[in-house]
Amino acid sequence: MTKQLQPIQQLKGSIKVPGDKSISHRAVMFGSIAEGKTTVEGFLTGEDCLSTISCFKKLGVSIQQEGENVTVEGKGLTGLTPSSEDLYVGNSGTTIRLMLGILANTPFQSTLTGDESIAKRPMNRVTKPLKEMGAAIDGNDAGNKVPLHIKGGETRGIHYTSPIASAQVKSAIILAGLDGEGTTSVKEPFKSRDHTERMLKAFGVEVETDELTVSVAGGQKLKGTHIEVPGDISSAAFFLVAGAIVPNSEITLKKVGLNPTRTGILDVLKNMGADITYQNINETASEPFGDLVIKSSDLKGTVIQGDLIPRLIDEIPIIALAATQAEGKTIIKDAHELRVKETDRIETVVNELKKMGADIEATEDGMIIHGKSSLHGASVQSYGDHRIGMMLSVAACIAEGETTLTNSEAIAVSYPSFFEQLDILSK
Numbered sequence: 001m002t003k004q005l006q007p008i009q010q011l012k013g014s015i016k017v018p019g020d021k022s023i024s025h026r027a028v029m030f031g032s033i034a035e036g037k038t039t040v041e042g043f044l045t046g047e048d049c050l051s052t053i054s055c056f057k058k059l060g061v062s063i064q065q066e067g068e069n070v071t072v073e074g075k076g077l078t079g080l081t082p083s084s085e086d087l088y089v090g091n092s093g094t095t096i097r098l099m100l101g102i103l104a105n106t107p108f109q110s111t112l113t114g115d116e117s118i119a120k121r122p123m124n125r126v127t128k129p130l131k132e133m134g135a136a137i138d139g140n141d142a143g144n145k146v147p148l149h150i151k152g153g154e155t156r157g158i159h160y161t162s163p164i165a166s167a168q169v170k171s172a173i174i175l176a177g178l179d180g181e182g183t184t185s186v187k188e189p190f191k192s193r194d195h196t197e198r199m200l201k202a203f204g205v206e207v208e209t210d211e212l213t214v215s216v217a218g219g220q221k222l223k224g225t226h227i228e229v230p231g232d233i234s235s236a237a238f239f240l241v242a243g244a245i246v247p248n249s250e251i252t253l254k255k256v257g258l259n260p261t262r263t264g265i266l267d268v269l270k271n272m273g274a275d276i277t278y279q280n281i282n283e284t285a286s287e288p289f290g291d292l293v294i295k296s297s298d299l300k301g302t303v304i305q306g307d308l309i310p311r312l313i314d315e316i317p318i319i320a321l322a323a324t325q326a327e328g329k330t331i332i333k334d335a336h337e338l339r340v341k342e343t344d345r346i347e348t349v350v351n352e353l354k355k356m357g358a359d360i361e362a363t364e365d366g367m368i369i370h371g372k373s374s375l376h377g378a379s380v381q382s383y384g385d386h387r388i389g390m391m392l393s394v395a396a397c398i399a400e401g402e403t404t405l406t407n408s409e410a411i412a413v414s415y416p417s418f419f420e421q422l423d424i425l426s427k
């Protein structure tokens with residue numbers, strides 16, 4: 001699909017961004033391996049989370065989804081049944097990596113596949129430790145790429161030091177450890193998002209966390225529960241930046257998840273001079289949330305690196321756009337992980353923003369941006385990456401002239417109502 005996008009004078013009003021993608025995936029997965037019923041409210045109906053529902057249905061779980069309400073009839077940790085078809089994860093890295101951890105506990109063979117983007121993404125970060133735990137896994141590129149075949153059943157705990165800060169790696173290993181023999185622990189170089197730890201506790205599992213290490217004892221059971229999903233801060237990020245850079249704007253974003261392992265974008269925008277205020281701070285059973293109000297303001301360049309990176313990894317494309325509108329230089333480093341997301345997000349961000357007139361260059365592990373640049377409309381593409389598509393749509397709001405965005409349909413992966421909500425705010 002191709003979209004013609006026009007500049008926007010101002011953005012005003014209030015919206016509720018859709019449910020958090022990471023939390024929605026986990027609610028369905030943990031509900032599937034719990035005993036008893038799990039109900040989910042505020043579920044993200046984006047394509048990635050629908051892929052998770054479809055895979056767990058194929059594994060014999062009864063799941064009813066009506067819009068943002070989902071009911072899962074849990075089968076217990078060892079109650080999943082073999083699928084007669086391949087488990088197709090679409091575009092979703094979280095689905096395939098966490099599901100591999102769960103399937104390490106099932107004594108039958110499963111085959112996992114995905115779309116063209118998934119076919120390029122590395123899986124050995126998960127398959128290597130899962131093999132050490134006793135799962136039999138093979139696939140393309142010696143088990144690094146889909147299609148992957150996994151047969152599990154008898155896992156034993158490991159103490160794993162992960163070379164990367166990745167919640168997908170941490171979660172896969174912890175999930176595999178739940179039915180394993182002994183204790184399993186994962187240590188990371190920096191703290192990644194902790195939704196798995198928080199939600200497992202809500203399902204009655206004992207999880208120990210100590211700074212950079214998470215551990216679980218094997219042989220624990222999950223008990224079905226109710227999960228309320230807050231709004232996704234990674235989706236809110238597009239409107240936080242839009243509100244900051246489109247002149248005369250004021251946007252209220254309601255019930256946005258404010259888990260500290262995800263709020264790096266708020267720290268960075270504030271540091272750049274953004275005008276953001278918090279209201280109605282509250283908590284679900286396991287996650288904090290609140291309303292965010294953003295008004296347009298002048299921005300200045302900043303440096304983003306180190307332990308901040310995992311706290312805003314998915315927001316770097318939209319932060320790069322904010323940096324093009326900031327006075328001075330912005331440096332983003334230690335973000336090598338961007339090269340193995342839905343696209344190589346260092347290349348795709350730099351290529352497309354350059355076409356619109358940005359002064360931006362790629363580095364090995366990040367980018368350097370000089371602001372402030374006047375952007376102009378251009379013919380750009382998402383490369384099938386939802387976050388690139390949304391970043392370019394926000395860029396089009398401040399560009400002079402018309403922008404043509406191809407492959408805009410990719411946005412439905414995480415934010416099906418994105419253009420509708422942009423329309424509401426621009427009226």
Ligand SMILES: O=C(O)C1=C[C@@H](OP(=O)(O)O)[C@@H](O)[C@H](O)C1
Pocket residue numbers: 021022023094165166167168169171192193313314337
């Ligand atoms: O665990 C999760 O839900 C996610 C973890 C992150 O990936 P990594 O674990 O690869 O850093 C993030 O980029 C992804 O969008 C969602």
Ligand SMILES: C=C(OP(=O)(O)O)C(=O)O
Pocket residue numbers: 021048091092093094095314341342387414
């Ligand atoms: C990287 C992302 O997701 P995943 O790894 O689940 O495909 C994302 O949503 O930006």
